[in-house]
Amino acid sequence: MKKHNFSAGPSILPQEVFEKASQAVLEFNNSGLSLLEISHRSKDFVAVMEEARALVLELMGLTGKGYQALFLSGGASMEFVRVPYNFMTKSGKAAYLDTGTWAAAALKEAREFGDTIVVASSKSDNYNYIPKEYTIPADADYFHCTSNNTIFGTQMHSFPATEVPIVCDMSSDIFSRKVDFSKFGMIYAGAQKNMGPAGTTLVVVKEELLGKTGRHIPSILDYKQHIDKESMYNTPSVFAVYTSYLTLQWLKNNGGIEAMEKKNDAKAELLYAEIDRNPLFVGTAKTEDRSKMNITFLLNDASHNEQFDKLWKAAGISGLAGHRSVGGYRASIYNAMPIESVQVLVDVMRELEKKV
Amino acid sequence: MKKHNFSAGPSILPQEVFEKASQAVLEFNNSGLSLLEISHRSKDFVAVMEEARALVLELMGLTGKGYQALFLSGGASMEFVRVPYNFMTKSGKAAYLDTGTWAAAALKEAREFGDTIVVASSKSDNYNYIPKEYTIPADADYFHCTSNNTIFGTQMHSFPATEVPIVCDMSSDIFSRKVDFSKFGMIYAGAQKNMGPAGTTLVVVKEELLGKTGRHIPSILDYKQHIDKESMYNTPSVFAVYTSYLTLQWLKNNGGIEAMEKKNDAKAELLYAEIDRNPLFVGTAKTEDRSKMNITFLLNDASHNEQFDKLWKAAGISGLAGHRSVGGYRASIYNAMPIESVQVLVDVMRELEKKV
Incomplete structure (x- = not known):
């Protein structure tokens, strides 16, 4: 009996995605080769990566608006580190909204990079609500929030109006609802909820915000390097990217x-x-x-x-x-x-x- | 026609691994669920992770010798950063052997962390040989080398005798030949050559060497945190780990x-x-x-x-x-x-x- 899978993540994906991904492991694009044994620089896989990146921007309504989509590795927890590396200036500060376990984990990593301000927290109520009355300092390098709190079952149904770039962890609700994504400086999401299997993380970043921290960034943690290499700075997680691409196609084909x-x-x-x-x-x-x-x-x-x-x-x-x-x-x-x-x-x- | 696949990586894996991995994408362990939709904390996947980690140590002859095996994310390029974070003391230095593109890339990342010494380089001969006459400073925090140079077709057929912990990138020849792995402080390898598909990186580390740098390490880059969480600090690359596990089983079953x-x-x-x-x-x-x-x-x-x-x-x-x-x-x-x-x-x- 096929299960009704309510898992929080990794989680249910469309049945047709499972079937196509399974087939690609045996043979990819009639190549005589498994998806797992082809070069990530082969024409066929480069096309998958490019189409997946374009599809993300198209689905989010961000095509031609100065954003880049990247499929990186390491999980959202890696972005907790990449975010301050790429956005917090050496002398600057960052503002965080503390709405749950993952929001707090992101904050914890940023604290080691410089001044962090918690604009509001619902921790004392076991994170059972989203704080709404708070001020984002105008001189913050960025404001970080978590759009949906997987563990506590809360979700931001609106986002603050601010001139400060908004960085948002959308791991557990990306592609689930209409949002004006152009209000964000950067969005990231571990694939393993609405987008694909575990193993890749989607990063969507407004390119003009990068390169301003005066901070040395290790290459693999530098969004600019990943953009310059068209999301192929190093070997990507080929299977996870391909399966995410199949899911994005399903999403487009289903409205x-x-x-x-x-x-x-x-x-x-x-x-x-x-x-x-x-x-x-x-x-x-x-x-x-x-x-x-x-x-x-x-x-x-x-x-x-x-x-x-x-x-x-x-x-x-x-x-x-x-x-x-x-x-x-x-x-x-x-x-x-x-x-x-x-x-x-x-x-x-x-x-x-x-x-x- | 099935191809003869000489790809440098991602690369050929055993046919039985492709077949089992393909099947698991449809249904894993008769669970009624795809491998891609189960929780990484489910009993069945925790068992895969534990068995894979144990199998690595068994195959390398390291069981009970103070080593831990981890399946991390980010590729070998991420280890270029994790290595100095975890092994280079704040006031210390590291020695690197420059034998090719990837050795040089590892060195480049370490340079930003502190004093790095290139003990020898074959760059001026387009890396067509492995330097052998060099001295590793006795006060180096670690010595880094690349056992096999995928691009230039050279391989270290012996390793230096030194008291300094040896850190070795074995991405392209791990599990291919007998090596006394207990001579190494840390070994890492992107899975996508001899071990599995792209998407996970094997790290084998001697636990007693960790925690000595006096340096703050971001959580996701800290080997100790990954060890404490039994290689589940965050959601691992489930499919890549499972397919690596199948390949390790194949390796064991084939001598x-x-x-x-x-x-x-x-x-x-x-x-x-x-x-x-x-x-x-x-x-x-x-x-x-x-x-x-x-x-x-x-x-x-x-x-x-x-x-x-x-x-x-x-x-x-x-x-x-x-x-x-x-x-x-x-x-x-x-x-x-x-x-x-x-x-x-x-x-x-x-x-x-x-x-x-």
């Missing part, structure tokens, strides 16, 4: 970000409505800041957990356990998840209500 | 490094014998320093290139073009290449001899 947002809204509404209606369950995030990607909830009476766990496992659901820092349950409903799978979960929640 | 070395010796002897016998061809590397992984050669008369290119392409050979900095041809004959493919190349060289 792009606009169509995804409609689907995602419907899925989130369906599940949140059941959490709010069903007296057994309660959401963990403040209503106005609820994430449409990672839906976190608890059973009011933890003694029902065991029975609930049996029911959803029997229904073919996997990956529903909450992160240890929140407990309870987390349903990640990324782009590739069909609403039918969310309905299966809702049905199980109703079944539990009838049984207890 | 380990010792058996590979015998096969590799026979392949290299076959091809070098033809280069030396056939009056049309000449090797580019000094005989005593010839690589058994990447065999670089030229046609004495470049006007025969076109005819030779037609012949080898017609024979189903791919990836034979030399790197632009050497020209001519390069036959990469990694572990997974059968001697039959080398014989096809030799036959083509003989055919050319008859025709011209």
Whole structure:
């Protein structure tokens, strides 16, 4: 039985992507060679990289607006280091919004590079909301935020208006909703939620912001070097880039970000409505800041957990356990998840209500 | 027609590895889920990571000797930066042996961290040999070398005796020959030659050498943090690690490094014998320093290139073009290449001899 996969990441991708990626491992583009054994500088793979980079900008509405898309390695955690290296001036400072585990991890790395200001934090409330009243110092080199907090199930539904370049970790909600991406100086996202398998990180950067820190940057950490080498400074993660490219194609062929947002809204509404209606369950995030990607909830009476766990496992659901820092349950409903799978979960929640 | 793939990297892997990896993309371990959509913290993938790490140490004869194996991200170019971060003291110095493009690239990154000494270089001879007469300063924090020079077709057939920790980039010959790995402080290798697909880098480090620099290390660049988190500091490159694991299993099941070395010796002897016998061809590397992984050669008369290119392409050979900095041809004959493919190349060289 094919599972209903609510895993927070790595996570569900379209079935056609799995099939095409699997085939490419056996033979790529009728070349007589596996995707895994071809040179990254071969004509066919260079075309994949170029088309994937162009597709990212097209889907985000950034074509011709001075942005570059890169597929780098190291995960979002590597960008926590690349960001201050590339954007924090030697004498400058950076402003961070602390909305969760990953936001705090990004901040921790930046602190070693210079002055960092935490404009606001929801840590004392176990990150169950997004702070909204804060000031970004006008002299900050950049403002860093995390658009969606995978662990705590909160999401920024608006972004601050500021002249300071906004650097945003969109790992867990990129390509899930319409955003004016041109308001950002730099966006990054580990592939393994909405874009592809683990192994590559998307970086979208406004080129004019680079080269201004007066700081020596190790080559592999320097966005300019990656741009100069067209995202082939060194051997890229070929399979992860190719599979991300397949997912981006699927996204485009299925109506792009606009169509995804409609689907995602419907899925989130369906599940949140059941959490709010069903007296057994309660959401963990403040209503106005609820994430449409990672839906976190608890059973009011933890003694029902065991029975609930049996029911959803029997229904073919996997990956529903909450992160240890929140407990309870987390349903990640990324782009590739069909609403039918969310309905299966809702049905199980109703079944539990009838049984207890 | 299945190709004879002489690509320098990413490069040939065992056919059974392609088949198993392809299957795992459809369904992993009868889980009802693709390898690409499971959590890296799932029981099944944690087992893959642990077994792969243990297998590396077992194959290298390092089990129980104070070493840790890690599967990191970023490529060998990232290790060029991690090495000085982790091993160069604030007031110290590092010694580098300059034997090729990648050795020089590693050196370039280290220079920004402190005092670097080039103990010897073959650059003025276009890196066609391995310098052997040099002194490693006894007070160096570490000595860095590149065991095999993929581009120039040279290989270190012995390593210096020194009390200074040896850090070695073995990207293009790891697992290809018996080496006393316990003589090294740290070994690293991009997976995409003998170990797996592009997307992960193997690091094998003697744990007692870490934590001594007095330098702040960004978390993702700190080997100690990766060891503490059992190579799961952040989401690893799941597919690349799994495929490397399959290749390591294949290696073990086929007699380990010792058996590979015998096969590799026979392949290299076959091809070098033809280069030396056939009056049309000449090797580019000094005989005593010839690589058994990447065999670089030229046609004495470049006007025969076109005819030779037609012949080898017609024979189903791919990836034979030399790197632009050497020209001519390069036959990469990694572990997974059968001697039959080398014989096809030799036959083509003989055919050319008859025709011209």
